[in-house]
Amino acid sequence: MEKSNENQSAYYPDISIFLILIPFISAINYHLTYANIKFNGFLILTFTIDTVTGYIAWFFTRKLILYLDIKLPYSKGIIKRLGIQLPATTVLGLFIISFLTELTSFIAKGEGAPLDFYTIDLIIIGIWFFFINAIYLGLYYYNQWKKTEQKIAREEKLKAGGFIVKVGKKDMKLDFDNLAGFFIDTDYTVAQDANGKKFYLDDSLEKVENRLPGDTFFRLNRKYILHRNMISGFKRIENGKILVLLHKNELFPSNITVSRTKAPSFKRWFRPNL
The missing domain is CATH 2.40.50.1020 (LytTr DNA-binding domain)
Structure with missing residues (x-):
């Protein structure tokens, strides 16, 4: 009955992982969507904007996953949970990225995002959201396994020690x-x-x-x-x-x-x- 650290996220260390991973995702997307890449101010600016946009989309996607943990935990059925989580997080993430891209394009050029953003970029980004969900699913079950192992170890330690009482x-x-x-x-x-x-x-x-x-x-x-x-x-x-x-x-x-x-x-x- 010894209590574990209940404040630790079920997806730990997801924050550290995605703080590092999102710039790499942005770099891969950049390589896939831009034909002539040159290291200059334009590259730094667009890469920074894409990375910040990715962080914002991930932040709200994570909030949605944590919300589903309360409303529809994995214990109620993983198929049902993933059937809602996968499309919901993908739609939310793509909406946020589309909105921020349109806003940035309008501020910078006075016009909307180009058509190939919707025909190429969003498809690639949508695939990344399946990858993100896979990471969260893996982290969840890894942490559940680790908690079980820690609990078993604590129980064995307690049993070996017995219960100490004072008699005189x-x-x-x-x-x-x-x-x-x-x-x-x-x-x-x-x-x-x-x-x-x-x-x-x-x-x-x-x-x-x-x-x-x-x-x-x-x-x-x-x-x-x-x-x-x-x-x-x-x-x-x-x-x-x-x-x-x-x-x-x-x-x-x-x-x-x-x-x-x-x-x-x-x-x-x-x-x-x-």
């Missing part, structure tokens, strides 16, 4: 498999082993939660954290809540209510392979 002047290590769970007793947090022995702790239940392997223990509510072996199942009750059913025991209640907001995460924890 001694520090004792309790094996996680011998702990039935934790609960609040008045103002104290209590660790309960499978044999019924209680250990009163100085830490809050929240701090205890961060010291436990998340695949083995789950915090059901403000009062209880239980070992997986204590739980026999659950049933749905009113308003999206669930009632967690416990194996017959003399240590905890026979069932414990889990709130509507916590119910989905409990179901995923209880049925990890579904």
Whole structure:
């Protein structure tokens, strides 16, 4: 249950990648669209304009991808997500580039962009947007894999260390498999082993939660954290809540209510392979 860095983007390090990549894309586009390239002031000016335009288009494309992460996450279906994301980001990016190109052309020459901008340049740029989406998709799944690996490593480290409690002047290590769970007793947090022995702790239940392997223990509510072996199942009750059913025991209640907001995460924890 140790918490990872949740502030890190799901696409890290996309910003660094595209800050470097976009000038290279502009250079390739420049090579493909201009016949006679000479290093002069015109080249520097047009290359700079193209690169800045690319940065602006990428900025808003990235905003759209992050918006879709909220409204239509990959977990709801990658085919559906990509079916919306690919055309939406391409259309948005091409619109921004077209608008800025027309605006720049009008300011510089008093007329719109030439026809070959729409028949050649935009087609090439459109292909780049598929490449950009592929990078974002790859970064997303790479970061998901990395988080899973880090979580597994943390869980193994926690399990190896056991749970340390103070008994008098001694520090004792309790094996996680011998702990039935934790609960609040008045103002104290209590660790309960499978044999019924209680250990009163100085830490809050929240701090205890961060010291436990998340695949083995789950915090059901403000009062209880239980070992997986204590739980026999659950049933749905009113308003999206669930009632967690416990194996017959003399240590905890026979069932414990889990709130509507916590119910989905409990179901995923209880049925990890579904």
